[in-house]
Amino acid sequence: MDNRSFSSLSPLRRLTAAALLLCLGLILSYLERLSGIDALLPFPGAKIGLANLVTLFCLYFTDRKTAFLVLTLRVLLNSLLFSGFSAFLYGLFGGGFALLTMALLQKGWPGYFSFFGISIGGAAAHQLGQVLAAAILLKTGSVFHYLGWLWIGAILTGGAMGGIFSLLYPRLQRAVDWNK
């Protein structure tokens, strides 16, 4: 199954799939926070971004509309369940930038990027979005120099996520059958 045939499924199947992916993304995000793994990274405020695996999955196994829907709802629910408005803004900017960049890299230059590049691009865009949100909330441009550290981290965490997804991909291709 690939993402071309996803669009031809019934709306109910697509909705159910989206709901499942939404939950998966929320759980991954929660687990990441719960495990405290982010504290291991040397850069304050850096994240591994496990939930981006779901976004990657959406981009390769569903259609872009679903990817966008799952991302937006995940960010919304995440902030409603776990924190406040500023978390929503960060999540929206970060996740939104990440999704747009990953979709762009995936479709714009097919063949030039592997999962690693797309994942790194997504991580870097995610951080750019969050720094932008911080600049707006804090009303200062001084936050931008954190991007230096964050982007070095993006190369590492994006690469790690890309690696995880590339390991999962062949198994997902065999296991995912939307017609079940």
Add this chain to the structure above:
Amino acid sequence: MKKTLRLGDFLITAILLFAALFLLFSPFRTTGEIVVVSADGVVIDQFPLQGDDQDFSYEEADFSFTLRRENGKVAMVQMDCPDQSCVKTGYISLSGSSIICLPNRVTVLVTGETEVDFVLG
């Protein structure tokens, strides 16, 4: 299929790396002169980076925090927030460096200007 590294991957990594190094190292050529403390986008204090070793404590509506100036550097030594990444940032002294507490919206910026009046947006 998409497991091997490709040209775009290297390009994007190189671009990010260069951009990151530029962001980190180009404004940092001088030791800063003034420390600007802001809460919620509003400057609440400014003090010179040079001076006697001293603690600066601030009380805001929901939280309090303390900065320490020592040896021409400044660090956040105490902040009421669960995250504590601002405290983990440690000492800064170079112009353009900052310590930031996101949940409490506090920024501590080191600048080379003798008079600060910055606005963004």
